[in-house]
Amino acid sequence: MRTLEILTKKDIQKNEFLHYFNESDIVGGINSCAPGEWCLFDFRDMKFIGFVNSFSKASDSIVAFMSSSKNPTELLGELIKKAITKRHKYTTYQDSARLIYGEADNLPGLVCDEYKNVIVLQINRAGLDLHREFIRKSIEELCNKKVAIYDNSKERQKEGLPDFNLDELPDEIEIEDMGLKYSLNKDQFQKNGYYYDHRENRQSLETFIKGLKNKPKKGLDLFSYLGSWGFHCLKAGVDSVTFVDQAEMKENIEKTALKNEIDAARVSFIRRDVFKKLDEYKQEGMTFDIVVSDPPAFAKSFKAKKAAISGYDKLHLKLFDVIADEGYIVAASCTKYVTMEELDQSFNKAAMKRGYNVNLLEIGKQGYDHPMKSLKSRNNYIKYLLYYTEKK
Known part of the structure; x- marks a missing residue:
């Protein structure tokens, strides 16, 4: 060396x-x-x-x-063990969590997610790729579960790394998250995966709703994907939830209701562009008692920040068009370049324009399996804001 x-x-x-x-x-x-x-x-x-x-x-x-070690695999083995041991401190993370979160675990370019029936590993740095089989075996031994390496081609191209044949995934990826069961077929999983990052916030929302004397009756889960937010609302006692997403997720929503013994009559799915659907609801005079908005990232770089904030401004205005005179709105974000304060400012600006008083009830960040050193960390990206809204 x-x-x-x-x-x-x-x-x-x-x-x-x-x-x-x-x-x-x-x-x-x-x-x-x-x-x-x-x-x-x-x-x-x-x-x-x-x-x-x-x-x-x-x-x-x-x-x-910064290490005196002269053995790469010895060092990698120690870092992998430390990361996984940290997740297993939490009872809810025993077999469903992000086991390794790249730089936050001192393993930049390494992302590893555990599901009920498989662990999925991505390697996006040349120095780690050199030891891909060692990394796979180390994780398998620690977790006693099959590891499928599923490389991200776009990230690997940045490193000049070749694409390998992808490991075979199970036909259905089984997920259990905060007491709820989900599944994704492998084609869906290959496109989007599953998002653990808001798990504590979804649980926090459920706990909040359970503590209400009068539960919201009608819920709306926007950009719903698998419906994680909406199902936590249903679990907490919301009578019914409508899920809206531009992808076809109707079968998944119905399957999740069945898996979790939730009456199918309490769920409905609409495949539609969220912004257009909100406009339609406004025209129809349709309102909801609780609305959750968790869109995909509005900016992939700092240069797009201004456009991202403009997007949130537009979205938040539309949320007030469909909320009841008294209700609850979750404004969530995974856009790294938009701060918690900027998200809050966007929401309050919309409330003022639409004639609503708001109270900020809860704030949240990403889960413990997506660690960050401080609020200034570049891997700090999740924002959760829960508001009580009241028409003036």
Whole structure:
């Protein structure tokens, strides 16, 4: 294993374990190194081990760990075990959780989700891809469950990594999340997967509704996908929920109701563009007692932030067109570049325009299996705001 020298002008925090560098930070560069090659790094009195990739399109083409270890698999094994052990501290995460969340677990480029009948692994960094079978076996031994490697082609292209034949998935991916059972056929799963990130917020909403003296009667779950928000509402005592999504999820919604012993008469699914459906509801004079809005990300980069906020402004106005004179609205977001405060400002601006008083009742972030170091962490992206709304 070769040793590379980091330029002394570089400012490095001694209390950080994970570090990123680019080619210009290394004396002599990294062009002579193979993609994904593991190296030792020297910087003054500090020692690092890590991997490089001159083919990477990312600005941080070098990943280094502040460790005296000289054995990549030993280091990876320790980090994998630590991440999974952390999830298994929680009783609700025993066999359904994000086991490894990339950089947040000091394993950038590694994402691993556990379901009832399979564990799905994505590897998107060259240095980790070099040890893909070791990583797979390590997780299988720790969890006693089959691991299917299911690489993200777009992410791998950024690293100049080849696509391998994808491992075979079960025909149905079985999911259990906060006391509710779901399933996705493998074709649906390959397109979208399942989202654990709002799990604590969905549970919090359920607990809140259960504590109400008068439960909301009619619920609306927008951008519903598998219907996780709506089913938590039903479980809490909401009489009926309408699910709206542009994808065809009717069979999934009906199947989930059956799996969870929820009367089919309490659920209905509409395949429609959410914005257009809200306009139709307004024209019909249709209102709901509780509305949940959890759209997909409105911005994939910071440059699109202004357009994203404009999108939330438009959406939040439409939510007030369908809420009852007294009701509850969940404004959720997975757009990393829009802050909690900006989401709240957008919602309150819409309330003012539509003539509603609002009270912010709950706020939430991503679940424990999507850890973050602080609110400023770049992997902090989930926002949950629950409001009581009242017509002036």
